[in-house]
Amino acid sequence: MSEQRDYRDTVFLPKTDFPMKAGLPQKEPGLLARWQSEGLYQQVRENRAGQTKFILHDGPPYANGDMHIGHALNHVLKDMVVRTQTLLGKDAPYVPGWDCHGLPIEWKVEEQYRKKKLDKDQVPVEEFRAECRAYAQHWVDTQREQLKRLGINGDWDNPYLTMHFEAEATIVRELLKFAESGQLYRGAKPVMWSPVEKTALAEAEVEYEDITSTQIDVAFEIVESPIPELVGAHAVIWTTTPWTIPANQALAYGPEVEYQIVVEPSGRRLLVASLLEDGVFKRLSGAFDDYRWTTGWRGKGSDLAGTVGRHPMHHLGGFYAEPRPFLPGDFVTTDSGTGLVHMAPDHGEDDFELCKAHGISPKFIVEADGRYREDWLWLPRTDERSMSVINPKFNAPEGPVCTDLREVGALLSASTDYQHSYPHSWRSKAKVIFRCTPQWFVPMDKPVIEHIDNRQEQRWENEGGAQEPKKTLRQAALDSLDQTRFVPEKGRNRIGSMVESRPDWVLSRQRAWGVPITLFVDRKTGEYLVDPEVNQRIVSAVNEKGVDAWSDANAQTLLGNQYDAADYERITDILDVWFDSGSTHAFVLESGRWPDLQWPADLYLEGSDQHRGWFQSSLLESCGTRGRAPYNAVLTHGFTMDAKGEKMSKSKGNTVSPLDVMKEYGADIIRLWALSVDFTEDHRIGPEILKGVADQYRKLRNTFRYLLGALDGFAESERVSPDAMPELERYVFALLGELDAKLRKAVDDFDFNTYTRSLIDFCNEDLSAFYFDIRKDRLYCDAPTDLNRRAYRTVLDTLFQALIRYAAPVMVFTSEEVWQSRYPDSASVHLLVWPDVPAVSADTVRWTALRGLRVQVTEAIEPLRREKTVRSSLEAEVTVPSELVPEGFSDSDLAELFISAAVHRADSDTVTVRKSGDAKCGRCWRLLPDVTEDGGLCDRCEDVVAQLDAVS
Incomplete structure (x- = not known):
C-alpha cells in the first residue's frame, strides 16, 4: 500500500492570537491606562449626548479605610446599571462621590492626638478641621484608585465630596430651607448618646x-x-x-x-x-x-x-x-x-x-x-x-x-x-x-409640607376651592414611598415601617468636623432668626470659605447692620452627617456642576442597611424641601458573608479583600462573582467560590476564543440570509432571540444574577456543548464556499456581535481585549449599543425534544468510551427508538447532530450503541460507507481536497 497523505493542511482549524490564559492581573492595568488616556468616559458622554437620560445617583461611601468587599460589590452593581443602560442607548452618566464629614474621621484624627498625648480641645478648631479634611482627602484618593481598578467607568477626575465648599454651602442652604419653613425646633429630648464619643x-x-x-x-x-x-x-x-x-x-x-x-x-x-x-x-x-x-x-x-x-x-x-x-x-x-x-x-x-x-x-x-x-x-x-x-x-x-x-x-x-x-x-x-x-430636631408630625403630586409640583384644591391641608413630613415621606419602585419589593415595607415609627429627626451633633447648624438664636425669646438676607450671606460665606466661615469673628458680618451679634446665640453644634449625605441630591443633581445630571434620580442603589440610613435621610430631606423623594426607584443589595455564611470580621480572620482577589485573579473575576450571586439577599464569597467563578470565566473566555478563531478571515461576502440557512442555524438564531429578550427584561428588572447566569448558560449549554460541538465538522472540513459553512460562520459573526455586547458590562476588561483582538483599529467596545438580533422563528419545542434525545445518545455512548470500545462518538453506530425522533429529521441529520457514525431507528424503548464497521475518513475522521479504506477520503472531503489542490 502506498503511503497515505497528511490532510492536516487542508483542514480549516480556528486561528487566533487571542490567548487561552487570561493573565488579567497583568493586562487589566494597561487597559485602564488606555481608557484614561483616551478619555473613554467623555467619549461615552459625547456618543450618547441628546439621548434619553438615566441617572443613577451614587450613594457616598465613607472616606476612611481601604475598599472592602462590600464596596466592591456595591460599585460593580452600580457600574452594571450604568453600563447596561448605556448599552441600551441611553445617556447614563456616573459621578462618584464621598461622604467626608462626621465622627468616624474626627475619631481617627483624635486617635492620632491621643497617641501623641495631646488634647484636641486645646487645638484651634480650624486647625483640627484642616487635619480632618486632609485625612478624608487621603482616603478619597486611595479609594478612588482602588475603585477605578475594578473597571468602574465614571467621572473620577471630578467626583463630588461633601467637604467641597460648594457642597457645604448647599447643605447649609438645605438646612435653612427647613428653618424658613418652620421645620426646625430646639428641644430637650432623650436621644441615643455615646459617652465615649460625647x-x-x-x-x-x-x-x-x-x-x-x-x-x-x-x-x-x-x-x-x-x-x-x-x-x-x-x-x-x-x-x-x-x-x-x-x-x-x-x-x-x-x-x-x-x-x-x-x-x-x-x-x-x-x-x-x-x-x-x-x-x-x-x-x-x-x-x-x-x-x-x-x-x-x-x-x-x-x-x-x-x-x-x-x-x-x-x-x-x-x-x-x-x-x-x-x-x-x-x-x-x-x-x-x-x-x-x-x-x-x-x-x-x-x-x-x-x-x-x-x-x-x-x-x-x-x-x-x-x-x-x-x-x-x-x-x-x-x-x-x-x-x-x-x-x-x-x-x-x-x-x-x-x-x-x-x-x-x-x-x-x-x-x-x-x-x-x-x-x-x-x-x-x-x-x-x-x-x-x-438638641435640634426636625418634627415628623407637624403639618408643614406643601402637597406635591408625584412628579409635578402643583397645589391641589378640594371641591370647595380651598387649598388642601399641608402634610406632615411623615405623611409626605410615606406618600412618596408609595410612588417609588423598590427592587426587591420587600424594601418598600422595610423603609415604610421605619418611617412610620421613627421619632423626630435629631439634627445636632456635639462635635467639630462637619457642617454647622448655621442658626442665630435670640437670647431673649429663644427663637431662631429667619431672615432670607442673613441666610444668603451665610450660604455665600460658606461657599467661599467652607465651614470655617461660621465663627464668632464673622457673626456680626453675617448678621449685617440690622442685628446686634450680642443679642444672638450663635449655634455651635454641627449637623448629623446623614443630613449631609441626605442633601447630596441637591448638590450633585441640581447644582449644574455636572450638567449631564438631572433631578430626580432614576435610581438609588445601596445596601439594605441604608433603609434606615441614606435612603431615609435623602427621602426626609427631599420631602421636607421639595415634597417628594429624590429618586424614582431604590435597589438594595444584601451583605457579603464568608464561605460558611458567617459575618466577616477581622477578628475572625474570615475577610476577603478585593485588592487581594484582583492581585490573584483580576477585577473581571470579582465582577463576574458580584453579578452571578443573588445580591438582593445575603450572599457568600471564599476561596472555593472564587475558584468556581474563575472556572466559569475560563469557559466564557474560551467561547470568545473559539468565536475569534472560527471567524478568522470572515468577510461580508460570506454572509447568508437567515432564510437560506439550515434549520439548525435558524434554531440557534431563535435561541439568541430568546436570550436577548431575557437579558432585556433582566436589565429592566435590575436582575443581574439572571442576566449573568443566562449569558453563561447560553454560552456553555447552547453553544459550546451543543451548537459548536455539532458544527465544528462543517467549519473544519466543508469547502469555504459551501453554503452550510457560510451559514455557520454567518451565525458565529452574529453571535459574536451580540455576545460581546452582552458581556461588556460584566467582564469590562476581557470584552475590550476580545473586541480589540478582532478589530484592533476600532474604538472601544464600551461605545457599542445593544445588538440587533435577527427575528427568526423556529420550532423550539421540536428542537428541545431532539436535544433531549441527544443527551440520551451521549449517555449511551459514554460506557463504550470508558471501555475503549470506541475512542469517540464518531465511531459509534446508534439505534434510537423511532417514537422519540421528532418529525423532519433524517437519519443522516441525526448522525450529524449526534456526532456519530450512523443513526438507525427501531421500535424499541432504549438507545443502543455499537462500533461502526465502516472505514474512517483520513480528513474528517468520520466512519462512513463511502470510505473504501481507513485513511481514504469520504466523498465530501475528496471534493474539497480536489478544489484546494486545483487552486494551489
Missing part, C-alpha cells in the same frame, strides 16, 4: 449586640392612694439599667393590667402584676429563706390612678423627697419584669413623653462623658461613683447604686445573668445610653 447618634449610627446585664428589682413605698390597702405597700419595679434609678421621677402602670398585693415572710407587702408573679418569685426567692406568697388586694391598673410613691433614697431630701406619682402608660406590658415601670425622663423616650404629659421635666443628671454631675446629690464623684454609667462595675450588684439601695432595704434582687440586645456605637463599639439634652 455626642448624640442617629439610629443609623447604632448597631445592636447581645450583652449580659445586671437586672434588679427595687421596692418603692406607696405613701398615698385612693385604695387604703395600698398605703404602706411597696411597688416593685424591674430594670436592667440600675444607673437610671437616681433619675427616677415617677412609676408607670398599665391601665388594663391586673395587679395584686403579695406578702413576703417579713410581712412587707409588694405590688406586682398578677401574670408576672412567678417570674418575680423566681428572682426574689433566693433573697428570702422559706419564701412564701400570701395574696392580698387585687385590681386593675386603672384603679391605681392617684397613687403616690416615694423614692427609696427619699431620706436624702430635696429632689428625692419629692413624691413619685403613678402614671398610666400604654407601653407597659406583662412580657417581662413586674408590670410596673420606673420612669426616668432623662433616659427613656416613653419615660420622657409620659412625664412631659404630666408636667414632669428632666433634670439633666448625666454629663456628656456618661458620668453623673459633680453636684448631684446622691452620687458625688468619689471612688467608684465617678465611673461612667456604661461601666458594668457601676451597675453591678456590688456597684454604688445597688449598694445604696441594699442599705436602705429597697433592693429585692440583683443578678448579673440577664441576656439581651443592646445598642452600641458602630464606630467605637461602646454601649450607648438614652440621654436628655438640648
